[in-house]
Amino acid sequence: xxxxxxxxxxxxxxxxxxxxxxxxxxxxxxxxxxxxxxxxxxxxxxxxxxxxxxxxxxxxxxxxxxxxxxxxxxxxxxxxxxxxxxxxxxxxxxxxxxxxxxxxxxxxxxxxxxxxxxxxxxxxxxxxxxxxxxxxxxxxxxxxxxxxxxxxxxxxxxxxxxxxxxxxxxxxxxxxxxxxxxxxxxxxxxxxxxxxxxxxxxxxxxxxxxxxxxxxxxxxxxxxxxxxxxxxxxxxxxxxxxxxxxxxxxxxxxxxxxxxxxxxxxxxxxxxxxxxxxxxxxxx
Numbered sequence: 112x113x114x115x116x117x118x119x120x121x122x123x124x125x126x127x128x129x130x131x132x133x134x135x136x137x138x139x140x141x142x143x144x145x146x147x148x149x150x151x152x153x154x155x156x157x158x159x160x161x162x163x164x165x166x167x168x169x170x171x172x173x174x175x176x177x178x179x180x181x182x183x184x185x186x187x188x189x190x191x192x193x194x195x196x197x198x199x200x201x202x203x204x205x206x207x208x209x210x211x212x213x214x215x216x217x218x219x220x221x222x223x224x225x226x227x228x229x230x231x232x233x234x235x236x237x238x239x240x241x242x243x244x245x246x247x248x249x250x251x252x253x254x255x256x257x258x259x260x261x262x263x264x265x266x267x268x269x270x271x272x273x274x275x276x277x278x279x280x281x282x283x284x285x286x287x288x289x290x291x292x293x294x295x296x297x298x299x300x301x302x303x304x305x306x307x308x309x310x311x312x313x314x315x316x317x318x319x320x321x322x323x324x325x326x327x328x329x330x331x332x333x334x335x336x337x338x339x340x341x342x343x344x345x346x347x348x349x350x351x352x353x354x355x356x357x358x359x360x361x362x363x364x365x366x367x368x369x370x371x372x373x374x375x376x377x378x379x380x381x382x383x384x385x386x387x388x389x390x391x392x393x394x395x
Contacts, residue, residue: 128269130297131155131364132332133165134343134356137172141183144169145194148208149201154362156202162268163202164332167209167223167240167278167301172338174305176254184213184221187234196232203230205268207332209277209301212239220256225275225301227266238264238275242283247307251279260391263293271296271367278302281317284324285389291325291382292389296372298322300331306340314342315352323350326376328367335360348375 133151137144148165155163170191171183185191191210199206205227212222223240239258244251264275274295280286287298298321304314314333322329329346333339341358345365353365376382 127369128161128271128367129159129364130162130164130328130330130345130367131158131160131362132330132343132345132354132356133163133362134333134335134339134341135166135169135360136335136338137166137169139171139173139179139183141170141191142194144171145191145198148195149198151360151362152198152202152204152206155364156204158362158364160204160364162205162273162330163207164299164301164330165206165208166332166334166339166343167225167303168211168334169208169301170210172303172334174338175249176251180211180254181219181221184211184218186213187224187226187237189213192226192228192234193232195226196228196234199228199230200232205229205235205266205273207273207275207299207301209303214256220254222258223251223255223277224258225264225277225299227264227273227275229266236264236266236275238277240277240280241286242280244279244305246279247305249305263290263295265290265293265295271369273297273299275299278304281314281321284321287321287325287327289389291327295327296369297328297330297367298325300329301333302331303334303338304340304342305338306336311340311342314340315344318344319346319350319352322346322348324381326372326379326381328372348372
């Protein structure tokens with residue numbers, strides 16, 4: 112399927128800011144992945160998007176992490192992030208994508224890092240995945256160094272604040288709550304959601320739950336088949352799905368309406384009514 116022929120359900124609302132989600136199948140050639148991503152960003156910009164979100168591991172994707180990922184890792188000043196910046200500049204968008212970040216020269220682990228590039232190609236935010244995918248028979252921690260607990264990674268476009276989380280983080284509501292409590296109105300969630308029994312149902316349920324409980328928009332960009340389960344989507348703060356894809360590559364878009372968000376938060380002031388804060392847990 113071509114990136115401009117995706118099946119999309121558009122939000123009927125008139126929006127202040129259009130956001131697009133890219134679903135594609137990155138492979139093991141970072142340069143080829145940049146080329147494929149550029150075409151998707153072109154389509155997204157033609158549809159009016161000012162923020163474009165691509166999947167986790169957009170730089171380099173395999174079914175199981177191993178030494179190949181370590182060998183390809185780059186610093187955030189390396190060719191892949193620089194290439195993302197060039198795409199952001201070319202199309203005048205904010206671009207979010209997952210990279211394989213080098214910890215240090217010669218290190219035997221990498222960081223699973225999201226970056227957000229502005230239209231001037233500058234790096235405006237970065238998030239290193241905190242919750243590693245040590246589940247369903249995978250051990251991401253064998254290869255990936257977990258991110259430190261830091262101030263939530265956010266960036267602002269046209270008065271809309273975006274906050275970032277990654278894939279397996281979705282299963283830990285505290286992380287999304289921290290992002291919302293920091294002021295985010297849109298939760299950006301790139302993923303490589305590994306296919307398996309009930310996995311798409313879990314993905315969609317958790318995405319809608321994060322939107323509802325935090326009264327935020329959620330823009331989730333998954334990898335397409337075969338290494339991702341697909342089902343990328345954009346969800347409004349009531350949990351309604353505004354745009355969604357199957358498991359093929361494509362681009363979807365929807366609008367972020369701050370007036371509508373304010374109405375939802377007035378009707379359901381769950382953030383204001385919460386009684387608990389979130390504290391870091393030190394692993395045993």
